[in-house]
Amino acid sequence: MMKKGPWTREEDELLSSYISREGEGQWRSVPKKVGLLRCGKSCRLRWMNYLRPSIKRGHISADEEDLILRLHRLLGNRWSLIAGRIPGRTDNEIKNYWNTHLSKKLISQGIDPKTHKPLSSSLKPNHHHIFSSSSPNQPETIPQNSHENISNTIPINPNSDPGYEDLLSYPPDDPFASFLNSLINEDACNQHSPTAQSKHDEFKNFNDSCNPMK
């Protein structure tokens, strides 16, 4: 019989010590090896969203909030992609933060959290904008429930897509625009995923360029 519900401190310690000893992977066999009455998926989720040492929990800074907003405007509800660009944050945490804080904040400002356009105009179809009325929650080029590589679905060349500049609304030399370009093209250009440190550096560089006074 599988156990469900909140994890206890003892379970966390058992899982943590096992993962730090044996490493991640083979999740289905982890509960048996550790002696937990949990399914492998649950163990993986607990590790990924809570126990990993690199996780930064708690207060989300204004910079991080701004980044989430901008990335969501570009990517839609692609929480894992967004989280991948915010060091130490998990997709679950960002998803929760969006649903409980940011979407309400945008609504209070008269902005549709799905389209990032003014609520009064968000009902009107806009074929120029890649967020179409047929799927307001996702960019038009990204199929619902698809987990395919983002670089295959988001226009890679801004100059070839008429809606791109409208979407970003940043001048070509805007640091965030170049940051987004780098992340969009990253998977296509890099054979290897960047390390946590390089992601951190990338984020820091972006933040520094946005906030030179810091």
Next chain:
DNA sequence: AAAAGACGCAACCGCCTACGT
């Protein structure tokens, strides 16, 4: 002080893709 309602977040669920056989 107690009850009711709202809120926030951890965890679950179902579906998908990738990969091996």
Next chain:
DNA sequence: TACGTAGGCGGTTGCGTCTTT
């Protein structure tokens, strides 16, 4: 090609906590 397994994803739920009445 078809099937099974593992891992990953986003949507949703459930429950503890906080706030309001």
